[in-house]
Amino acid sequence: MILQDTIVALATPSGAGAIAIIRLSGKDAITIASKVFRSVSGKDITKQKTHTIHLGHIADGDKIYDQVLLSLFKGPNSYTGENTIEISCHGSTFIQQQIIQLMLRSGCRMANAGEFTLRAFLNGKLDLSQAEAVADLIASDNEASHQIAMQQMRGGFSNEIAKLRDELLNFASLIELELDFSEEDVEFADRTQFHDLLNRIEFVLKRLIDSFAVGNVIKNGIPVAIVGEPNVGKSTLLNALLNEERAIVSDIAGTTRDTIEDELVINGIGFRFIDTAGIRETKDVVESIGIKKTFEKIEQAQVVIYLIDSSALANDKEYLNRLKIEIEKIKNQFPLKPLIVLGNKADKITDGQKTEITLAIEELMLISAKENTGVEELKDKLLSFVNTGALRNNETIVTNTRHYDSLLKALEEIQKVQFGLQSNLPADLMAIDIRQALYYFGEITGQVTNDELLGNIFANFCIGK
Template sequence: MYNDTICALATANGMGALGIIRLSGDDAVGIVNKVFEGKNLEKAKSHTVHYGFIKDSDETVDEVMVSVFLAPKTFTTENSVEISFHGSPYIGKKILEVLLKNGARMAKAGEFTMRAFMNGRIDLSQAESIADLIASENEASRKVALNQLKGGITNEISVLRTDLLNFVSLIELELDFAEEDVEFADRTALTQLLHKIEDKLNALIESFQYGNAVKNGVAVAILGKPNAGKSTLLNALLKEERAIVSDIAGTTRDTIEEVIHIKGNSFRLIDTAGLRETTDEIEKIGVVKAKEKSDKADVLIYLIDVASQDISEDVAMLKELLREDLETIICFTKIDEHLVTKHSLFEDIKRLTGNENLKTLTVSAKKNLNLDELKNLLTHFVDNLKTDENVVITNQRHYEALQKSLNAVKAVEEAVNAKITTELLAYELRNALEYLGEISGEFTNDEVLGNIFSKFCIGK
């Protein structure tokens, strides 16, 4: 438990109908009671709301509603108070000054959640899911974060750790009877458990690609030669004039990024400079940036003017850009201006690039033709990333801890197969347990904790 009492604005900065200031600590109720004109809060029952005024000596600061929550049934497990005031930034600042004068201190970023973690109210993965829930920008990310807040990841890992811990206990017991040369742990059963753990860890690791797409949005790079219609397509998908459209080749020099939401998923659209050989130094930089964005993208939408007589440059560029983990959609553009036989174009591009898996379609951004089909291809990409796992990994730290856990478990399996000494086997098992425990925070250090909670907003 912490000895001091912290306070912070819990609502967003800026003017609004209401603002909320929260306090947590042993003296939270007493400090607010000193400056509250209304009911004696120190006699108030837990989870009750009281009307009154915040006073600074004889001056009334604001008319407020004060909610009292008594330990241990609070978010932090400490005494907590929330003050609802009229949403003026000045009033909020004034109330905080009054609280600081009467014994509270300003909370650090994420300190309320840090206290909830340190006091055993939540584990570390749940703490991180709170930040993800606050930052969620679509339905998919909200659902994933909420599942993690309910302890989804911890529940999955804790079962594995409990089974593994039983074997560790037996191995440790063998060490106590080393001179008798006896085995308490069934090596065959241990190997079976290790296979089970490996399967679960692999499934969780594989879910990270989908989880990353849900949390951060799918990176979609829009590429093609100058005047293929990249900026026009971006504007059509966004339904606003975000990028400059011109008949002059090379209008887009830098990358433009915007987010759209399709069927509950986020897509980060990246409009890039036209791909071509150029002597213009600024345009050259734009072309380099375009290729860099493609290298980091999850999906490539490559545009080709449907009236192009020669697509050899496009084919050469595609061969340079294509990779196995890149979903590629070829859009033949400007079909409102030209009559074409789309089948031959589709077959030609697949044959010339040597890639039969390319998704192909014709579109007109100006006339909004086949854009829904393009959106469906994007959502299908996300749907295909989904796994049968109830828990989805969205956090880079969790992903790295799972990778280390998998390597450690494989090391244990190799140790069992090699029939190494019990002492070395115990060491490998403890390593595996520690890495699994990193996810929930059972094994961690102050530097890691500081880094995690520093990314929270103040007041949470």
């Protein structure tokens, strides 16, 4: 894939604003811009140095569209590796459209989604995993996802993969050399060193694969379902967590008929809280649909908060027994999901009653969503379910499903090579599995690619990036 034409796109969000940036990239970007840019000092931008900024006007003949700042970057010292122009104009949508249309008439083509970053990849400015991190960086909405994207964009992940691939490639070359001298029965590759290398590669691959569970929730947020019987304070708890009146609060049981979702960032980790309809037996058709959705949301959630009314619990043994059965049902139906049992309305019971019900229900946390007591302790409990140790230690964390899939396949091939080495299989059979492992390593960094793969990856980018 060789792209040689000049592309143009709006690099800032669409709509009116104070400033907008229009980006051009390609062999003729500077020449095209020079046709419509008039420097206030009379400079010819085709003769100016790279990485310079010039004040002037964008004009079509006698018609001036705007006074702008033009930033000039000459290839290969630019983001895309090509000649690049960035025009900072006033943020009127009319001005944006007029300048882009003028560039199109002057010889540019509208950029496709992610085409600037695609050109950066094709011109060797970024490898494929770094290019994908650009999209993750733009989409990051909390500190943790931002930190992971920055680490990957700086090459932390790709450097680790590239190092393993180079070491494996060296041994693969020696194995292939043995095949050329197969009739002489010689070994160029030290089998002990090869065994140690395979063990080290296996260890790193397993660590990266295991990190995906953490990386995925950090990138996409952790869904938390708030469930319980009607009128126990689920909506009040959601409002207390979000510190705003997001959900309708009423003394009437069954007020929440549908699920309500909102996100909260706690210590850099995104949590998506889902307030669900109360779970109870009902003949109300609409409420029944809401309760059915509640169980669907529990299925989708990674953490479940089961909320109970501690004031009712303290005075009703039948209620206590019923809750114990319901809690066991959720544990049995969703055994792998962390479950937090919260006793709400703790402000309405005595200290003696608090002691009694905490002894009756294992791991019960008491809070008062209305009085906002115990909410911070709940946030700490939620954070305890997220392994952020790798983040604090600045270890590589995998967040991309494509990378995860390639790592799994590479690990499978490495384990085949290990088995072949232990079984003294012929070098030609091991060489096949080594080549496959190298292929999957190359898929991650872009050393092995095709147009369809690139199309799928960059289709998810915004147009101006």
